[in-house]
Each structure stands twice: as C-alpha cells, then as structure tokens.
Amino acid sequence: MEPHPHQSPEEERGRRLSFAWLRHYPAETPASIDYPDEGLPYLLTQSASAYPEHEAVHFMGRSISYRELLGLAVRMANGLRSLGVSKGDRVAIMLPNCPQAVVSYFGALMAGAVVVQTNPLYMERELEYQLSDSGASVMITLDLLYGRLASVRSAQPDSGPLPQLKHVIVTSLKDGLPFPKSLLYPLKQRREGFKADIPYGRHGVLAYAKWLRRQQGDAAPDIAIKPAEDLAVLQYTGGTTGTPKGVMLTHRNLVANTLQTSSWFYKAEKGREKYLAALPLFHVFGLTVLMNMSVYTGGSLIMLPRFEADAVIRTIERQRPTIFPGAPTMYIALLHHQAASSADMSSVKACISGSASLPLEVQEQFEKLTGGRLIEGYGLTEASPVTHCNPVWGKRKNGTIGIPFPDTAAKIVSLETGEELPAGEIGELVIQGPQVMKGYWMRPAETEKVLQAGWLRTGDLAKADEDGYFTIVDRMKDVIIAGGFNIYPREVEEVLYEHPAVREASVIGVKDDYRGETVKAFIVLKEGWQVSRIQLDKWCRERLAAYKVPHLYEFRETLPKSMVGKVLRRVLIEEQLEKSENHN
Template identity: 50%
Template sequence: MNNLREQAFYEPGVRRHIEIPDMSLLEMFKQSVRKYPNQPALISKGQNWSYKEMDQAVEGLALALSLRGIKFGDRVSIDMPNSPQWVISFFALMRLGCIVVQTNPLYVENELRAQLSDAQATAIISIPQLLSRLQAIQQEVGLEYIIIDGLIASGMRGSDNILDLGQLIQEERGCEEAPWPQINAALDPAVLQYTGGTTGISKGVMLSHTNLVANALQIWEWIHGKEGKEKILIVLPLFHIYALSVGMNLAILSGSAMILLPKFDPEEVLNQIKNERPTLFPGAPTMYVALINHPRIKEYDLSSLRACISGSAPLPIEVAFKFGELTGGRLVEGYGLSEASPVTHINPLTRLKVGSIGVAVPNTNAKIVDLATGKQVLDPNEVGELVVSGPQVMLGYWQKNEETQAVLRNGWLHTGDLAKMDEQGYVYIVDRKKDMIISGGYNIYPREVEEILYKHPSIQEVACAGIPDSYWGEKIKAYIVIKEGWGISQEEIQSFLKGELAAFKIPKEIEFRDSLPRTAVGKVLRRFLIEEEKEKLRLLNSI
C-alpha cells in the first residue's frame, strides 16, 4: 500500500519507520533497570516496587529456578491473575532464556492438560486456589515443579516439587548468580501465546523476543510518551497478548510504572484512576461499556488519562462517542491478533476515525486481498481479507507446520478478518471470515447488525450469530443484554431495525439474556452461542 498516503495521517512526530534493535526482552528490562533504578515499576495494593527492587527479585528467582534445573529453552507456564509476582516471574524466566507458556487461571483441567501437554511444559507458577487442579494433571503432563505464590502463607505444605514462590525469590545465594543465556532475539521464542480457540483448536503462537520488542517500540512511537514518566493501568489479564504488549512490555520499554489490578471492577478502576493518576489505560470494549454505565462516573476525575486504547474485540461506535462525552478522555480503537504480537493498527490519537481500527503502525504494511485466492489486492472500500506484514509477525505455530503455512504466505500474515480500506489507508473490520453468516444466499456480517443495535438506548450489550435453519441454511439471531430498568420486546427491536437495515439482515430471532459468554478479555464467544443452539436443536430432534 502507499506508505506516504498512510503516514499523512500519523500524529506529528510519529515516524513511519523506526529502528528495531537486535535486543531480547531481558536486555530491554535490564536497560530500564539501569536508566530508572529508583522509579516505580510495579504498583499493587498500595505497595510500590522500584525497578531496582524488581530486578533484585528477578535475579533471586532466576537463580533459584536455575539451581533446580530450569534452563534455556524450557517451557514454563505462568498461571495466575495480575500481580507483581506475575511480572517478576516473567522476567526471571526471560533471565534464564526460558519460553513462557501463557495459560488462563480460569481454565479447567481439560484445557490446562491440552495446552501444557502441547507445550511440553516442565514447570508452572500459580496460586494456592489452583494447586489441586494442577496436582491432578501434574504427572500426566510431566510437570517437574509446581510453584505457588503464597503457598506457605495459605497454610499449605510444600515438597520437593511443590515450592513457594516467595521463598524462592528470597533464598540467600551470596554472590552467586544464574548463568547468562545466549538469546538469538530474532529466532528464539520468548512466549507461547495460545490462541483463544474461539474459532477452533487452540494453537501455540511462537513470538520471538524481536517480535515482542518490536511491537512495544511500535506502540511507544505511536503514543509518543515521556520516558520514565508514564503510569499504565493494567486491568486486562497479563496472560493475554494485548495486556502483555500494550501493558507490561510497553511499561518496561519506557521505564513506566504498572498499576496492576487482578480483575476488572468498575468501582476499583475508577478509584485507581482517581488515586494513582494513570496516564494510559489499555482496555476492552466491555470495560468501557461498564464505566460509561457506572451511575457515578461524573463524580470521578479522569483527567490524568492521556489515552485509552481499546482492543481485543470490536469497539462499538456508540460506546466510543459516549465515553468521550462523559469523561473527556480520548478513546481510540486499535487492532491486533496473537499472531502479530498483537498490534498492527491503531487510530491516530487526534486524527481518529470512529468505527475504524486506524492505520498501520510503524514498520507495518497492510492490504486487502480477494477471498478466493488471497492474491489480488482490492480497490479502496472493497471487502476482502486483511493481510499484514511487519517485524511483529510471529515465527509460526508451535509444532504445527501445516497451519503455519496456511496463514503465513509470501511474507504476509493472513488474519482471517474481513475488512475494507478507504482511500486514506484507514481500515474497517467488517467481521471474521468464519463469523460471516450466509442466509438464503445473502452474506450478513454480524458486526454490522450489532453496530445498529448499539444505537438503541435500551441495549447495553449485544451479540449476533448465525444459527442453523432448515429453510435459510443459517439465520441471524441477536442475543441482547438490556440496561437495568429498561423493558423492550422482540417486536420493538425488529421494528427499530427496519429503517436501518435491509430486511434479510434483521435478526429473525432475539433472545434477552443477563450476560453474554466471553473470553477473559471480553471477546464474545459466538461459537459458544452457536453450539448452544445446535444442542437445543439436537435435543428437540431426539424427542
């Protein structure tokens, strides 16, 4: 695509091309320790850790793990909510040249078993509440160590292979230190980021040190922040690539402070903004929906926020407008995927186009190609598949060559997202290729219908999906969460849509629900809704 055209819409001072150094995540961390030893690195539950204090903890844990045989190239999982110990564990593993396996603490035994077995993980770092779950699969998946944060404090007993994280960090070793790893930043994986599995079998995305350092640099160039001065509010779970890059790695790169919260609670988020005065807040659309619907949001001073970047799921246009009206904060939508570390596009902070994911970040190219061959570049405003290239694009899928070749073709990552690009280079996501509904021969994009439904004043959240139908093949169904105190019928919703959408796009069924099934970062599990419908149909046919 025309890079000069795209750069015309960058913020002043943001460069189209930046230098990506040959640097590992470990070197990135040590660089900030040298530059900002006394600056706050971690803020959690009223406690502050400076970069120097964090480094001491990292070194202590790395040595303790090394003495127990954990070494370069080993896959080690971190399986716990956001905390200073999460970040310390991550960089202790980087200190040894290990590969961090990202797992979700909400996973049940079957999900953990599948990912840990696939990754061939040798150890896992977790919390007391999950110990029994991990012990149940320990032998089967080959975990040599289970390391628990707060094991002793919770009244549990350790053993040779069940260890207390805090004790490991504080072990006395004199002047001894862990061996230094020889990391090839471009070729050595730093993270196995398992895809969410919302569209099929979960795959381990291999992200190199260069991939992750590059993406942190790209985001930092975009934000144009002040080194050593920013404070980033991290509520999104760090096991998700969005929080890892736009939260933790961005903070480490820039010598910024991380304000860590273990879960999203609107009241707590508003209080943290009031008390800690963060400047950056990466979040998910569901978080912004909850904040704008908080009954006392106008009582909170949110003026410290310089930028809020929405990712992990589409940001409804009405939510973006409402957030700006209520808070005065700048909320812009970005876009990424695990396979790209994840960020490829962000809206310029003062030249945004609401409803767009923005333009490609520095050192990144994007184009829209035809769905049939994936080779023909389409004209502006034509819908096709978004493909991207850049230094943040993954090495490939862990032990899955065929799947890797299917999405990495001739240097381009095929995202699986349907999109269009306007004449100025701004990209608009239409929907997932796999989410597109074909009803009676017509193509329907769920997101288009959702955007219209969000305009209705009674609707808080909505998801649309294609469900099986004997006549239409598929029919569109809307799942709606109504705002508290409102009441509305299916007929009223359908009547509202008649003036907004072609008849074939109007949902033939509407279900009112208390909540929608979501991933940990707020992405609606459409597949879960569809499976629900298939099960209902199966039970009906069995009667």
C-alpha cells in the same frame, strides 16, 4: 515488513513511504523504527538503569521500584537455572495480575526460557492439554489454583500425565501484598473456607517466597539471545477456531511491537506515565500494551487482580493512572456504573480499545467522562498482537481500526484469487511486519496455511479506504449466509448498539430450513430500560436491508465473555446447537 526480492534498502523504504496511510502519520511517529538487537530483558535492564528508584509496580498499596524489580527478576532467573532450566525450556506462568507475574515473566526470560502464558481460569482438561503440548518443565502458579494442577499431575509426577513437569513454584497473593495486608490475607482465606493442601518440599513443589529468598540476586545468567530467532513466549490462541495452538513469538516480535506501540503514544513521557492494568497480563494484549510497554517507558504498572468496575473507578481516583488500555465491555461497564458520573477520572489521557469492535456511543461518552482519548485498534495473537490503530492525537475515523503501525504492511486480498483488491472492496486482511509470529508450535502444516509468502492471513474480512484506514467487517467463519446473501454480524450489532436501550448485543446465524441460516440477536438491556422485539425489529428495519434484520431475539442478563471482555460468539453458537439437538 519483509523487503521485496532484488530491492535495495533505499528502494524498500521508498515503497514503505508510498503507502497511503503514511500521510496520516503524525510528525512524531516514524514510518520505520530502528529496533535494538536485544531480547526482552533489555526493556527492564534499561529502565532499571535509567529510573532505579521510580515505581515499577503498584499492587494493592505495595510499591516496587525498578531496582527492586530487577533484583527479584535476577533471583528468579538464577533460581530457575538451579532447577535445571536451560535456554529454550518452557516455563508456564499461571497467575492473575500481581507482582509475582511480572517477576516470573522477566525472570524466566532472563534464564533463557520460553514463557508459556496460562489462563488462571483454565480447567483440568485445558491445563493438561496446554502443559502437555508446550512441554513445560516448570510451572509458577497461585495457591488458590494449585488444586486444579494437582488433579492432572499425579502424586508421582514421573508417572502421571505430565512427566516433563518437574517443578511447581506456588505463590500466594499475600506474597505481593504490603504489610499488614500480607498478614491479614491468610485469615481472610481461612474465613472464606480456603484450606491450602500443598505438598511443599515434595514432588518438586516449592514455596515461591521462601525459595526466591534463597536465590542469589547479584547478576543475571549470561544467556546469549538471538532476538530474531529465539522464542520468548508461547501464547496459546483462544481456541475459537478449533484446538488451541501455541503461537511462537520471538524476542524480536515482542520488542518490535512494544516500540511500535510506544511510537503511537508519542506524548507519553518516559519515567512519568502510570498504566492501569485491568486487562490480564497473561493475555497477549495486556502482555504488550501494559507489561512490556510500561517497563519499556519506565512507567508505573498499577495492577488489579481482575476487572471490577468499582475497583477500577476507586483506583483511577486514588492512583491517577494516565494510560488505560481495555476492551469495549470494560468501558461500557464503567459508563453504566452508578459512581461514574461523580468520579474524577480526568487523569486518564489515552486508552486503546481492542479485542472487539468499539461502539461509537461508548467512545464518545467515555471521552466526555475522562477528557482523554479513546481510540480503537486491532491485533491478533499471531502478531504480538497490535498491527493497526487509529492515531491517538491525529486523524481518526470512527468505526475503523485505523492505519497500520510503523514497518507494518497490510492489504485486502480476494478470497478466490489472493490478488490485492482496490479500496472499498471486501476481502481477507493480510499483514506483514516485524511483529508477525515465527509460526505455530509443532504445527508446520497449520503454519503454512496462515504464513504465505511472508504475509500473515488473519482470517478476518475487511476493507480499506483511499486513505489507508481499515475496517473489519467480520470473521470469515462468522459470516451468516441467509438466502444466498452474506450477512456480517458486526454490521447488525452496530445498529443494535445504537438503540438507546441496548447495553450489549451479539449476533449469530442459526439454522433455518427455508433460508439456510437466519439472524439471531442476543441482547443485554441497560438498567431500567425495557424494549420489545417489535420495537427492535422496527429499529433495525429502518437502518438495515430486510435480509439482515434479526428474525430472532433473546434477552439476557449477561453475555459470555473471555478474560479480556470479548463476547464469545462461539459459546452462543454452541448453546444454540445444543438447544436444537435437545429439541429434535
């Protein structure tokens, strides 16, 4: 957190220690951390030195040691430099979870580049926007995804819509697979009808495996990194509040958040933990709590290319991961899988749930199933991302996001005056700490709106109790105003989740001629269960004020979700608006 003007370091530390939440810190978690003045590659070089033969990455049966991973990253760094990548140039990575994603990430950082994390699900319009906005000169992607990129990049790159994109390095999942799967994979692709039409050797298109083998792997480029100033990652927001913006995260931001997270998981043993990577690593949650955290602690990163409940359960039984970060929908899917009750998932010691509110029922059932701890945290892209979390092995308060991380200040401020509010009152959550972004890429006006006097405005409505435990009430933009009353969708969703028939629920406001807005609930039922609108209405009326009770219900097989399993309310709102327009 930024020191107050005219305060000595001793006075500033005293201010930190006066925060209510610090008395709930376990003895093993410090209030303040001494962060190394190093860039992100330091995480890898330190672990490769300490644990050279330990498994760094496990993917579909292939194991890569820290010595091998460092060697591959160094080759990638030198290769990128040979392509003309200089310090500060942007390198886009559009890959699912696979070893190449880890190699490319650390290799690009070692080359001094800024990594642009790109969602493999992006369609042409989204791709063109992000690559154009970031000015990426190199992209590393998958053969299965190349067609989308080719359609926004003309045959002659210099005359197309992305003239700055000089090189495209194309890999295949087979490049990360062990023998003999690597030989069988192309046969599987052909059987499924995939035909690669990739112009290797032309228009700056390179074959990842062949190109990497040609690079020198003795020493990484000598790049002077200023951790507090130099960008490491451009992480684009999901666009839930308009056009996606590139969040500028420095090396210090991400190193700090990695060490903050590590201090929270103080029982994790260096060189011994196994991290289950079902979250996508291109998402900032997976980036920090999986890739950076695993490498920093000398852990093994067990990678799955996508979340599938079947594959996750099999992987837990075979590989015995100990730490499993995820989203509530992941834990819900596992709990409702037919194999869950008979599977041995006892290796899982700790899980941090993020991206959405964690229903209490899910937390209790998952802890019973694994014997481990499942705690809820909070973060946002602009904070690298984690700022709050319930103590894993200490006092937790269900329904809250917990308490701020070390060196992180947080408060609730009035929407009208900006003044700090007392415990229990609802206002905007604002945050200060070493993990808070530098700003938005090429958007000074947007940056000024959210970074004010050293505080990050989150746009989330929240409250704090006397102990310093924070509770998210809702997104400011999601609040429903019906008949002059403020209704928070999360509160209604929590009540719906408590119904034994409800598997998933999402609540939005829809236009109402009389009330201005009214409440609509989208419901996914548990398999084999049935419930009527009348029954849900009765359930809600017994637990909510009448004005908060949904007036409309829509039952669905699934709800739209992001790659990390967060239910996309904005998609439901857009669908509802489209229905209204068509009806009119």
